[in-house]
Amino acid sequence: AKRDRGFFAEEHRLFRADNGEQRWLSLYGRFYYGEQGEAVRFSGVSLDITERKRAEEWLRASEAKYRYTFESAGVSIWEEDWSGVKALLDDIDRQGITDLRTHLQRHPEVVQRAVQLVRVCDVNEETVRMFKAGSKGNLLHSLE
Numbered sequence: 187a188k189r190d191r192g193f194f195a196e197e198h199r200l201f202r203a204d205n206g207e208q209r210w211l212s213l214y215g216r217f218y219y220g221e222q223g224e225a226v227r228f229s230g231v232s233l234d235i236t237e238r239k240r241a242e243e244w245l246r247a248s249e250a251k252y253r254y255t256f257e258s259a260g261v262s263i264w265e266e267d268w269s270g271v272k273a274l275l276d277d278i279d280r281q282g283i284t285d286l287r288t289h290l291q292r293h294p295e296v297v298q299r300a301v302q303l304v305r306v307c308d309v310n311e312e313t314v315r316m317f318k319a320g321s322k323g324n325l326l327h328s329l330e
Contacts, residue, residue, distance in 0.1 A: 192217040197235065210239040262313040270303030 215230020
């Protein structure tokens, strides 16, 4: 819960009395105080955030399953970010270049730039062992 000068933001888990269903509420509000420091007024809102909480839980479970598969696979796995290459290709498209193959043959520096834009975000432990890197951090640093 966050409280600052009468303002608060809290999340609460509730269970419906009729069927026991779990629901989540987010509460935002503010207390207004009188001269003696007593609460004299309150305004606030409550929001049903049950679906958001369910989505967050699904995402956590999905990430845990992915992480387990990523780390326990007996093969080398690399997680890469190609968004920079996509942006480069989008820029070429905006220039009206329709024959990408010919453009790249004439401009090998664009290919080199694309290779430099690929970022290795993560590798699994099998990859660390394969490269005899000692640690994931050492390997990732060497790939920058």
